[in-house]
Amino acid sequence: MPRHLVCLTFDFDALSLWLARGITSPTPISQGEFGAVGAERILALLAIHSIHATWFIPGHTIETYPDLCGRIHAAGHEIGHHGYAHEAPVKLSREAEEAVLVRGNEAIRNLTGAAATGYRSPAWDLSPHSVDLLLAHGFTYDSSMMANDYMPYYVRHGDVIPLDQPAQFGETTRLIELPVSWSLDDFPHFEYLWTATHLQEGLRRAGDVLTNWLDDFRYMARTQEWGVLTLTFHPQVIGRGHRMLMLERLIEQLEGLGATFARMDAVAQEFTQRSATPDAG
Numbered sequence: 001m002p003r004h005l006v007c008l009t010f011d012f013d014a015l016s017l018w019l020a021r022g023i024t025s026p027t028p029i030s031q032g033e034f035g036a037v038g039a040e041r042i043l044a045l046l047a048i049h050s051i052h053a054t055w056f057i058p059g060h061t062i063e064t065y066p067d068l069c070g071r072i073h074a075a076g077h078e079i080g081h082h083g084y085a086h087e088a089p090v091k092l093s094r095e096a097e098e099a100v101l102v103r104g105n106e107a108i109r110n111l112t113g114a115a116a117t118g119y120r121s122p123a124w125d126l127s128p129h130s131v132d133l134l135l136a137h138g139f140t141y142d143s144s145m146m147a148n149d150y151m152p153y154y155v156r157h158g159d160v161i162p163l164d165q166p167a168q169f170g171e172t173t174r175l176i177e178l179p180v181s182w183s184l185d186d187f188p189h190f191e192y193l194w195t196a197t198h199l200q201e202g203l204r205r206a207g208d209v210l211t212n213w214l215d216d217f218r219y220m221a222r223t224q225e226w227g228v229l230t231l232t233f234h235p236q237v238i239g240r241g242h243r244m245l246m247l248e249r250l251i252e253q254l255e256g257l258g259a260t261f262a263r264m265d266a267v268a269q270e271f272t273q274r275s276a277t278p279d280a281g
């Protein structure tokens with residue numbers, strides 16, 4: 001029996017998306033605040049379709065919007081780890097990275113009663129210490145890498161990647177990767193962003209992006225007996241009217257194509273049952 005899963009994931013960064021860039025002036029902060037407006041709309045849409053999703057929420061957002069985050073948890077959604085204040089692990093020392101993992105998990109434990117089992121790096125990049133720290137802190141899966149599209153895989157540690165020699169891949173661990181892609185993320189498609197050194201045009205037609213994402217599902221359904229399509233949304237980005245209508249159409253059309261929506265923790269568990277867990281790690 002073919003089984004085609006879709007994970008709708010929401011990175012509820014709110015203000016922390018801007019704080020992580022050192023930006024605290026009123027207008028960008030208000031863009032982050034709009035995330036709370038978007039989150040309410042998303043919660044209502046998911047409830048209509050009885051979909052349980054995964055929300056990666058920084059500790060800063062949980063402590064700034066405790067009531068809203070409490071309702072996200074109470075609605076049956078998974079709360080994943082996304083740093084405390086959206087810190088990029090690759091810029092941190094091992095000690096600082098571990099402190100962020102602990103602080104973010106404290107906020108999640110206060111919200112849900114349990115530490116997170118899933119992690120998504122705020123930078124979609126991991127440090128040389130991340131995999132070992134995630135395993136040491138009891139995480140089951142990561143969702144920040146891109147070595148496959150529809151198929152989860154076990155993450156390696158200890159890779160040696162010289163600039164002028166063949167790569168030497170390290171050992172496989174028991175940490176599961178539920179891979180992401182920039183092409184399956186609302187942020188680069190839609191967010192208009194400029195800094196002194198960088199312009200991200202964004203502001204694409206939502207219908208074009210909808211076509212891309214439906215075709216990614218169709219290709220999975222055509223080529224895989226079992227697979228998972230992971231889509232990443234930011235409430236402050238997808239929460240605008242025309243994009244919310246696109247999200248609604250996406251859900252309806254995926255339902256029509258036979259998609260099964262699932263939380264990432266459930267998908268990680270299903271993947272484990274389908275595959276032999278490696279001994280290492």
Ligand SMILES: [Zn+2]
Pocket residue numbers: 011013017082086122
């Ligand atoms: Zn984020």
